[in-house]
Amino acid sequence: MLAAATSFFSRTAISQSYNIGAGNASRSSTPTPSGSSSPVSHTSTARIGLWKVQGAVHKVTNKRVSVWSLDKRVEMEGLGPLSRDHVLEVLKAEATALSRLRHPSILEMVEPLEETRNELIFATEPVLSSLEMSIPRKSSHTPIVELDEIEIQKGILQLCKGLSFLHSSARLIHTNLKPECIIINDAGDWKISGLGLTIPLTNADGTPTRWEFPGSDARVPSYVQRSFDYIAPEYALDETLVTASDIYSLGALVYAVHCKGKPPFLNYGSLGSLRDNVGRPVPDIGQLDTDLQDLLRSLLTRSPSNRPTSSTLPSHPFFSSLPISTLNFLDRSNFTTKTREEKISFMKGLTGVLNKFSEGLKVRKILPSLLEEMKDTHLLPYILPNVFAISTILSAVQFAQLVLPSLKPLFTVKDPPQNMLTLLDNLDMLQSKTEKVVFREQVLPLVYNALESEHAIVQERALGVVPNLCETIDYAEVSGVLFPRVALVFTKTRLLSVKVATLATFLSMVKVLDQINLTQKLCPLLSKIRTKEPAVIMATLSVQEAMGFKIEREAVATLVLPQLWAMSMGPLLNIEQFQRFMSVIRKLGDRVEKEHDQFLRDSQRIEDRSALANGVNLPNLNSGVDFESLVGRANTTTRAEVFDDHRKSWDDDVWGPILNGGHEVSTPGISAVTPTPQVSSSQASAPALPAHPQVQSLPSSPRVSAAAPLPRPSRLGAKPVPATSIEKPAFSTSTPLGTISSIGRPMRISSPPSNPQHGTSFSNSSSAMSKPNYNISFSDVMLPASSTPSTSPPINPAPNYNSFMLTNSPSVTTPPSMGSMLMPMQPTKLVAPSKPVTKDDWGDFDPLK
Structure with a gap:
């Protein structure tokens, strides 16, 4: 309890x-440049002396300070x-003196x-170290703050200002100026401390102050x-109090800084040694700069x-170098008056x-002064290049803490435009010095604001940085935010240079955007171009060419190529530009042709495999046409005409009677054609049909087996055709038909044998391909309406299908049909059947199957 009370x-x-002791917070707020040691x-x-x-x-408030403390029990032990x-x-x-004296x-x-x-x-205020800890000594010694000649010169000048204040304003003599009493703060400034032994020049009543003996107690x-080692000889030997004594101490300090911490004379706390060394010249200054030698002697x-x-x-002259003059000009007390x-x-x-x-001087001294002057927006175009030049030596954490907070308000400042131009020129460095999330949230708005600028040069510069952004930021940001903003600039701008720059940006974005964005967004956007300016047209051509090799061939054929053909007709294009259009059109057209051709071949291969899997025998598409059919067809109608005629004849001759009430239709006024074609041996062996002067009859064919399906060209997803289908009849007329096709597939039809005594007739085919899937023969003669039924025997007495033509009204006629050789050209008269039709007469015919 006593310890707790004492602690309280x-x-x-x-x-x-x-x-106290929040080293991480202090260090993170005051980062040091890379390569230098962190402040102790x-x-x-x-x-620092007796102070911790x-x-x-x-x-x-999160304000940073340095706490100086003295533990009496530790530091005064043994005294x-x-x-x-x-x-x-x-x-x-x-x-007490530090609290009373206020000076920079x-x-x-x-x-x-x-x-x-x-x-x-x-x-x-936050400090880095004392000058004693920063003077470079041996190679193994690592100074807290790395001092170069410029920083030393700057620090000496700051000490001169502090001494001038003590001597003229405070009327004090320091009397103890040495490296331990010089403090370097976190800005790199040298500050005077150790004011515990100061002597006033006069007392409170105006009388001179009494001299004090500089005793030394080990x-x-x-x-x-x-x-x-640093005391002025006149103070120790002459018992004189003058402000020039501090100038002598300052000279000894300058010597020690340049000579690895060694003072000009080592007196070991003895007045005798001090007296002996007074008359000697300054030792070991031959290796120093000439101006510095002259300064030390004075x-x-x-x-x-x-x-x-x-x-x-x-x-x-020692302080007349350009860097020192630069620091003096940049000093707050001087710069504000300019x-x-x-x-x-x-x-x-x-x-x-x-x-x-x-690096340390740039980060600790120059950079803060520049950031402070950024409040004047008219100076920003001239300050920012220096800020970015210094920022290159900063780490990402240092940049985010020191520079980015001052730059963030500038991302929305559009005037003067030089500000945004400078920021855009250094966008790569901004991206490299910030984390991805910070860059997206704080830096990318700079690009978006620049795209909305009223100055064309700013928009063009912003469009110029977009390609690199597309490769480094997230795709969602590119497709969802960046691309729509660029498209908005493309739509609104009326400036030719900005329009061309936007198209160049689109060209770079083609390799990043996916096919959906290209097809659904970029293609329609480019289709709205109405200008005939060659610069815009040629820039659009480059975009379309790059896009034409990435999107689907259907989009190329329907969206890209039509626009290219239209734009190629531009009246302002020269011959080279037109040829460039033709070259691109040919390349894209070749791509569409090649890919679509391959697509159709692949589709056909899939259809064929599907048909084979379903058990359908495909016709031999490569089979040629025999010479007889070829020669005979040369003097007749075309294949398409023959096929069309036979298709109509089949519809009229077979389906017409069925759909017209089942009556037999006679064809008056049509005389049978009796050609005399050359008969082959196979055809000659076929049985000839009985002749009839006025009838063309359908041939009887054997029944088609279900085990041998009728060939049919396959379609994608089509089912095999049943064997009893009547979709593929084989016709035989007086005219050689050659080859006809069924649904686009060629089928070879041989010319049937003809009997010169008979009219034109249909005969049985010698192969399964030419056999019809029915077994029908009309035996009754179709007579004109004005004649009586013939007594001639029927052409094919069995089976008899005359009952298929029965009707209650003998006067009913069938309207003529166009395009068939068997088609009646006049109204016909229905004829009653010669005998009843039995069940056996139907055979396997099923017209609805």
């Missing part, structure tokens, strides 16, 4: 308000009462000093004592009056000298 009462306001105060505990320095974050009191007095005086070159205090029984604690920490002189003052020191024209000229020249600065 030892708590301070700083420990209650801040998360942000990752662990730093030691830790990073901290305010619990409410006597007087030494202990002296140490506490100096440390408290230091914190003096360490800024954020939370005042608090003292508990065991601790001294206060908070300052039992007391050196941090709270004046160092004999600072480390014995006479205070020969030294430059803190106000005149910045004009020394005119806009001067600022623009400065920003234009800054790009050329950035490579002379170290």
Whole structure:
């Protein structure tokens, strides 16, 4: 309970308000450039003199600070009462001076000093390290902050400003200026600290301050004592209080920075050694720059009056380099007083000298100043190139924390247009420095706003970055957002250059978009082009050509090629452009022909396999036409005409009587044709039919077996044709028919033998292909209406189908039908059957099957 109570009462306001030791938060907010070490105060505990320095974050405001604390029990262990009191007095005086003195070159205090029984604690601005920890020494030593010559020069000038403030405004002499008392903050600025031993030039009543002996006690920490290695000789030897003493200490500090932390003279805390070294020249400066040598000689002189003052020191040639002049111009106190024209000229020249600065200096010093000046939109076109040049050395996390928050408001600023042009030119870097989600949500709106800009040059530049975006962002974003916005620009623009740029963008998007978007969106969009400008037409041709080799052949044939033919007739095209159209049309046409031909062949192959699987014997399509049929057909009608005539004859002669009441129809006025074709041996052996002067009869055919199905050309998905079908009759007329087809398939029909004594008749075919699927013979003679029935014997007495022609009205006639050789040309008279029809007379005929 006692320990808990002691801990409660030892708590301070700083420990209650801040998360002390929040190194991750501090480091993430103040990233260091790649290749440099992380600041100790942000990752662990730093030691600056007797102080323990830790990073901290305010619990409410998230403000970052550095907390300085002293553990009395640890740091003062072994000290006597007087030494202990002296140490506490100096440390408290230091914190009090920091809270009282306010200057950009003096360490800024954020939370005042608090003292508990065991601790001294206060908070300052975030710091990186002390100069003592950043001076490069041995090769094994890794400095906290890497210092180059420009940063050293900049830091010395900042110290000059701080000393000038102490000497002229605060009327103080530091008397303890050394590397441990110089602090480097997170912006890379050098700040004066260690103010616990300052001496005022005058007392409160205006009288001169009494001189203090610079004693050295080995039992007391050196941090709270004046160092004999950096003290001015006039102060130690002449007991004089002058501001020039701090200038001598500054010269010793400059020497140590350039000579690996070694002061010009090692006095070991002895006045005798200090007295001996005063008259010696500055050692080991031959390897230094000439201007630096001259500066050190003027600072480390014995006479205070020969030294430059803190106000005149910045004009020394050592500080006249272009980078130093650049930093001085960019300093807040100077830059705010410059005119806009001067600022623009400065920003234009800054790009050329950035490579002379170290990475740390660019990130910690130059970049924050540039980001602060981005509030003036008229300076943005000149500031942004420098910002992006520095951003190249940043990691993605650093860029997202330091730069992106300042750039995000600019993505919607459309005027002046140079802002968007600069941002679009650096879009690749923006994409590489941001995560995919951040880029889509925060950076892509820049491209969308640029596409909606009123300035053509901005739209063209935005269209120019779209191709790379299509290959790097998600396809859903391309097809759902980016492509519709580009299409909107294409539809609304009236500028020829923007229209052509949009078509070039479409060309690059063809390889990314799928067939659905190309067919359903891009093709209709291109079909609305009405301009005859060759630039637009040729750009459209390139898009259509690329699209024609990606979409389906049906779309090429119906959407692409018609438009290309129409556009090729443009009156403003020259011969080369027209030939280019013809070349593309031929290539796309060849593609359509080849693919569709292959498609039809594949479909036919599938049909044939399906027919074979269903047991259908396909006709031999490759069988030729015999010479006899070929020669005989040459003097007659065409194949199509013969087929048409026979089809109509079949309809009239077979189905006509059935559908007209079952009466036999006589054909008056038609005389039988009696050709005399050459008869083959197979035909001669066939039995001849009895002659009848006025009748053309259908031949009797044997019954077709169901085991031998009638051949039929297969269709996709068609079923085999039954054997009893009457769909494929074989006809034999007085005219040689040659080859006819059934539903588009050729069928060979031989010319039947003819009897010169008889009329034209149908005969049995010698093969299954030419045999009809019926067994019918009309035996009764069809007589004209004006004549009486003939007494001649019937052509084929059995079976008799005359009963099929019975009717109650003898006067009923059948209307004539066109295109048949057997068709009556006049109204006919129905004739009564000669004998009754029996069941056997029907045979296997089924006209409805």
